[in-house]
Amino acid sequence: MYDAIIIGAGISGLVCGCYLAKAGMKVLIAEQHYKPGGYCTSFKREGFTFDAAAHCFGGYRNDGMTRKVFEELEIDKRIRIIRSDPASQVIMVDNEVFFWANLDETVNSFRTSFQDESDNIRNFFQFLINPDPASFSRTRSWTFKDLLDKYFRNEKLKAILAAPLLGIGGLPPTQMSAFIAAKLFSEFLIDGGYYPLGGMQILSDSIAEKFKEFGGELRLSCLVKKIKFKDNKAIGIIMEKDGFVPSKYVVSNCDARQTFFILLDKTILPQNFTQKIKNMTPSLSDFVLYLGTDGNFESSLKPGINLCFFLHHDLNKAYLSAQKCDMDGFGGFLLHIAHDKSTILAYMPASYKNKRYWNNNKQKFLESLLDRIEKYTIPNLSEHIKYKEAATPQTLHRYTLNYKGAAFGWAGTPSQLADPELRKPPFIQGLYLTGHWATLGVGISGVVYVGYDTAKMILRKEKNKSYFIYG
Numbered sequence: 299m300y301d302a303i304i305i306g307a308g309i310s311g312l313v314c315g316c317y318l319a320k321a322g323m324k325v326l327i328a329e330q331h332y333k334p335g336g337y338c339t340s341f342k343r344e345g346f347t348f349d350a351a352a353h354c355f356g357g358y359r360n361d362g363m364t365r366k367v368f369e370e371l372e373i374d375k376r377i378r379i380i381r382s383d384p385a386s387q388v389i390m391v392d393n394e395v396f397f398w399a400n401l402d403e404t405v406n407s408f409r410t411s412f413q414d415e416s417d418n419i420r421n422f423f424q425f426l427i428n429p430d431p432a433s434f435s436r437t438r439s440w441t442f443k444d445l446l447d448k449y450f451r452n453e454k455l456k457a458i459l460a461a462p463l464l465g466i467g468g469l470p471p472t473q474m475s476a477f478i479a480a481k482l483f484s485e486f487l488i489d490g491g492y493y494p495l496g497g498m499q500i501l502s503d504s505i506a507e508k509f510k511e512f513g514g515e516l517r518l519s520c521l522v523k524k525i526k527f528k529d530n531k532a533i534g535i536i537m538e539k540d541g542f543v544p545s546k547y548v549v550s551n552c553d554a555r556q557t558f559f560i561l562l563d564k565t566i567l568p569q570n571f572t573q574k575i576k577n578m579t580p581s582l583s584d585f586v587l588y589l590g591t592d593g594n595f596e597s598s599l600k601p602g603i604n605l606c607f608f609l610h611h612d613l614n615k616a617y618l619s620a621q622k623c624d625m626d627g628f629g630g631f632l633l634h635i636a637h638d639k640s641t642i643l644a645y646m647p648a649s650y651k652n653k654r655y656w657n658n659n660k661q662k663f664l665e666s667l668l669d670r671i672e673k674y675t676i677p678n679l680s681e682h683i684k685y686k687e688a689a690t691p692q693t694l695h696r697y698t699l700n701y702k703g704a705a706f707g708w709a710g711t712p713s714q715l716a717d718p719e720l721r722k723p724p725f726i727q728g729l730y731l732t733g734h735w736a737t738l739g740v741g742i743s744g745v746v747y748v749g750y751d752t753a754k755m756i757l758r759k760e761k762n763k764s765y766f767i768y769g
Contacts (some may be wrong), residue, residue, distance in 0.1 A: 300326045302756065303535050305522045305561070308336030308698075309742055310733035311551030312505040313749030316371050319512035326545070327514065328426050328537060330521040335502030336551075336698055336733075337705070338742060344685045346590035349498045351694070351705070353634045353643050354382070354604065356490035357743030363485075364492075364743045376504040378495040380637065382602030385491025389675075390458050390466055390608045397487045401427065403404070405486065412455045420608070422449040422459075426484045427698065432464040439712050442471040442479035457611040462487060464620075465606055465632040467740060468581040468647050470613040470704050478710040478740055485743040493602065493637070525550070525561045535561075547728050547756055550566055551749075554708070554720060554735035555580075555701045557612040568725055578714055582620055583691030583703035586647040587667050590685030593639040595675040607674060619743040620647040625666050633671060643670055644677075648691055650702035656690040664688045707734030708739075722755065730755065 302318050304311045307329035319325045333339055333685055337351040358379065368374045384396040384404075405423055409416045425433070437445060442463065448455040460471035460479075467474055469484050476573035494501040517537075524536040525548050534544035550557040558567060559574055581629055608616065608630035616655045619627030625646065633644040644667055664686065672679045691703035700707075708714045719738045722730050732752040734740055739748040 299521060300324050300534075300543065300545040302326075302547040302549060303328065303543065304549040304551055304732075305525075305535065305557075306336065306551030306733070307331075307334035307502075307506065307516065307518070308551050308733050308745065309338050309505070310736075310739075310745035310749035310752070311549065312502065312509055313371070314549055314551070314732050314748055314753045315514050316509045316512060317750060317753035318756060319509055319514035320371070321753075323760075325509075325514045326543065327509065327516045328520045328522050328535065329516070329518050330699065331697060332519045333499065333502070334506040334516065334518065335499060337694075338498045338502050340497035340499035343588075343687065343718065344590065346495050346685055348588045348590075348641055349643060350689070350697070351584065351586060352498050352742055354385070354491055354493045355501075355742035356486040357521055357746070358492045359489045362489060362743070363750070364745045367746050371505070371508050373501075373504050373508060375504065376508070377500050379492055380495055380602075381605075382491035382493070382600070382637070384600070384603060386462060386487055386604040386606065387599070388458050388461055388606045388693065390454075390461055390606075391611060393454060393456055397490065399491070401488065408455070411458075412452055415450055415452050415455055418449045419455075423488070426447075426480055426719060427488060429480070434477075437476040437480070438715065441478035441712060442474045442476050445476040445479065446471060454611055457608075457613055460613055461608055461630075462604075462632075464616060464647065465645070467710055469710055470617040472614055473617070473709070473711055475710050475712045475715045477712075477715055481744065483741060486605075486741050491602065491604070507722045522561065524563075525557070527563070527566060527726055527729075529694055530726055532726055547730065549730045549732055549752060549756075551731075551733045552735075553699055553704070554731060556699060557735075558723075562726070566726060571719065571723075571725065574719075579709045579711070580701050581706035581709045582647040582706040583650055583694050584645045584689075584705045585623075585663050585667070585691070586689040586694075587664060588646040588685075588687045588689070589642040589644070589668070589679075589683055591640060591642060591679075591682045592684055593682075595639070595676055595679055595682040598636070599633075599635055599675060601635045601639050602637045603635065605630055605675065607633065607715045609674075614618065617647075622647050623648050623651060623655075623663075625663065625670075631667060631670060632724075633675065642671075642676075647705070650691045650695070653692055656692045659689055660688060663690075708737055710740055721752070
């Protein structure tokens with residue numbers, strides 16, 4: 299009998315498990331993959347180490363949530379975290395801007411390119427890093443375009459500010475929630491570029507090891523088939539190999555559609571809730587290119603930087619093109635060069651399509667994306683490539699079981715923001731959701747927060763005074 303069982307060893311599930319186990323609860327994490335981390339994993343091919351999807355994180359400033367959690371769990375003592383400076387760069391048609399560790403340098407980078415918006419740029423960034431709570435709450439129903447329109451008139455500037463979020467959030471400014479966009483800005487762009495030396499798998503493994511030191515049990519290659527319930531209360535899980543395992547609480551760190559439509563018996567779901575989930579829109583997936591190099595290529599791009607490159611300013615066109623898997627219409631790519639230049643990760647949003655489509659088009663996408671990188675950012679790159687491979691949305695689905703290979707859980711629209719039923723479904727006691735499908739956090743810093751907060755909800759329910767870590 300466990301106090302809590304967590305389905306999925308993504309970052310949010312691992313963080314949640316650490317806090318519960320640290321507080322003295324008997325916790326099991328069941329993960330269907332053979333390694334922990336979800337999208338935050340690494341793999342090796344022909345001597346090269348590649349980050350599978352996530353390639354840096356944010357929120358690690360002195361008062362950031364990621365730092366708070368890593369310090370409380372002592373993760374920071376296990377790994378060496380470095381930071382790129384600048385962390386990100388945007389090249390869009392004839393403009394180029396940088397996100398530096400120093401906020402003044404970032405603001406000046408934008409002011410240099412857009413002098414007509416100088417004061418508005420400073421006010422916008424100040425709002426992002428130190429928002430007035432009342433003003434911020436009013437943006438709940440806004441799109442990011444609404445927020446940009448409040449501060450700026452220059453359409454090119456608006457496009458450059460929104461372009462990175464199409465890559466790291468999967469939506470254009472006309473559809474993305476202003477709240478989510480502001481969080482991505484403050485936690486990934488303004489306070490971003492952090493990286494665990496050795497690869498993202500080091501981070502996931504370190505949290506997993508800490509979880510086990512707290513007394514938690516981690517089972518890998520362990521597929522959960524069902525969430526067992528009785529009298530509208532979760533009472534455990536049924537695993538493919540081990541059968542029924544009882545628990546007081548069940549926390550799902552996996553795809554929400556899988557949680558409700560596969561793991562749960564549909565008869566327990568209220569009809570209106572079922573229809574709501576069916577009507578919700580998942581985020582786009584990604585096509586990811588992995589390149590192993592000899593490290594001797596010449597480029598103006600700084601190793602460790604996150605580059606967002608576009609040939610046009612029309613982000614709605616780019617998004618619609620990504621939905622159609624039209625690389626030419628998308629007109630851009632996102633790229634990350636490893637700190638030692640040994641590997642390059644490049645990607646663009648893409649839709650799930652079907653297995654046959656990607657079997658027929660994977661190589662075409664790979665070569666087209668490589669040609670575009672070589673043409674616009676790293677000349678003669680092909681001469682230095684020692685290994686190349688790619689992951690399609692089908693690949694991302696196979697390793698994570700995320701619905702349609704979704705890169706960010708649900709699409710971050712205003713209507714799909716902070717739905718309490720996606721945190722703690724009211725129709726079944728003892729069941730919680732954590733991670734990016736919980737409609738509250740995007741990116742590593744976001745799911746770290748949700749994992750922390752989910753543990754906090756459970757510990758408060760237990761009302762045990764020994765759980766002093768939450769104050």
